[in-house]
Amino acid sequence: MKHNVAEMTDEVDTAPDDDAAPESVPVPASLVPHLSQTAVLLDIDGTLLDFAPTPREVWVPPGLAKTLKRLHARTNGALALVSGRSLNDIDLIFAPDIFPAVGGHGAEMRLEADSEAVAAHAPPLDKELKRRLAAIARLSPGILLEDKGYSLALHYRLAPHAEKAIFEAVSLIRADLPNAPIEVLPGKCVCEIKNAGFTKASGVLELMTREPFKGRRPFFIGDDVTDESVFAIMPDLNGLSFSVGRRATGVAAHFDAPSDVREFLAHLLDDERHASLS
Structure with a gap:
């Protein structure tokens, strides 16, 4: 043990x-x-x-x-x-x-x-925001999209090379929506976005x-x-x-x-x- x-x-x-x-x-x-x-x-x-x-x-x-x-x-x-x-x-x-x-x-x-x-x-994640975030999965084969309702996760375990590009794309969306109450959760080969609070x-x-x-x-x-x-x-x-x-x-x-x-x-x-x- x-x-x-x-x-x-x-x-x-x-x-x-x-x-x-x-x-x-x-x-x-x-x-x-x-x-x-x-x-x-x-x-x-x-x-x-x-x-x-x-x-x-x-x-x-x-x-x-x-x-x-x-x-x-x-x-x-x-x-x-x-x-x-x-x-x-x-x-x-x-x-x-x-x-x-x-x-x-x-x-x-x-x-x-x-x-x-x-x-x-907690309110579900905004549908338009989900749509924009979901488009990030097109950056590379192997990026998997998971819609959890209250959050959206971009898994890159099968595309580890895409990590930097994923987080940069999420940052651009956040910069475009400075007042959106959202939070980015980095995890083990995953970038997850949810409402704050x-x-x-x-x-x-x-x-x-x-x-x-x-x-x-x-x-x-x-x-x-x-x-x-x-x-x-x-x-x-x-x-x-x-x-x-x-x-x-x-x-x-x-x-x-x-x-x-x-x-x-x-x-x-x-x-x-x-x-x-x-």
């Missing part, structure tokens, strides 16, 4: 250099007795799931859905997926299972698996005011730049955050890869079961 996960304490790291990175340690037993008071918040792409050449090609590894369902039950429903993907897209990936989720970078929320979306305060952090803050999440101590695992807003608010919620693939500023520790995250989550359940039998 290759996680670089330190013991979970109330203190956070201050981005030490690589030489100061902690040695690999077992899954922290300190969390195990407290799952009934914990809210488990998990990013999807690059955190739970490995990246694929295109967003539609990601797949759920064997055992992950079972682990998530067990965590959902053990936390009395206080498990949520936190993603830039729409709720509909999240459901397609994990079908037939449905989980509580914050989707669209905080634009959508579902508190229970069988409930309707709530707190969708909502983020994953604003979605998590709203989520944590609702049952069954209210009053619990959250921990969040994420990997990308868009997850940094959630890392930043975890101390305000008496929570902890972990990054994947890199040591992000302010996190308690990090995992090397999504496979380590999946193993960590499975071991949380196993260790708790063993503790209850001892």
Whole structure:
């Protein structure tokens, strides 16, 4: 097991250099007795799931859905997926299972698996703006366009050479619309454009005011730049955050890869079961 996960304490790291990175340690037993008071918040792409050449090609590894369902039950429903993907897209990936989720970078929320979306305060991206942004995909074969409703993403994993041209084209459109309330989110081989005023952090803050999440101590695992807003608010919620693939500023520790995250989550359940039998 290759996680670089330190013991979970109330203190956070201050981005030490690589030489100061902690040695690999077992899954922290300190969390195990407290799952009934914990809210488990998990990013999807690059955190739970490995990246694929295109967003539609990601797949759920064997055992992950079972682990998530067990965590959902053990936390009395206080498990949520936190993603830039729409709720509909999240459901397609994990079908037939449905989980509580914050989707669209905080634009959508579902508190229970069988409930309707709530707190969708964000307006959809302007249609004319979408049209102009969508035209950027013509810059090169391999640029994939993803319309999420509340945002639009230009994926260039299949056309890495186009990165600079994509961001320059987006900058030109923004310069032409200086008063447009939009925000550009750079990610791993993706440039995403959405309306300003909502983020994953604003979605998590709203989520944590609702049952069954209210009053619990959250921990969040994420990997990308868009997850940094959630890392930043975890101390305000008496929570902890972990990054994947890199040591992000302010996190308690990090995992090397999504496979380590999946193993960590499975071991949380196993260790708790063993503790209850001892």
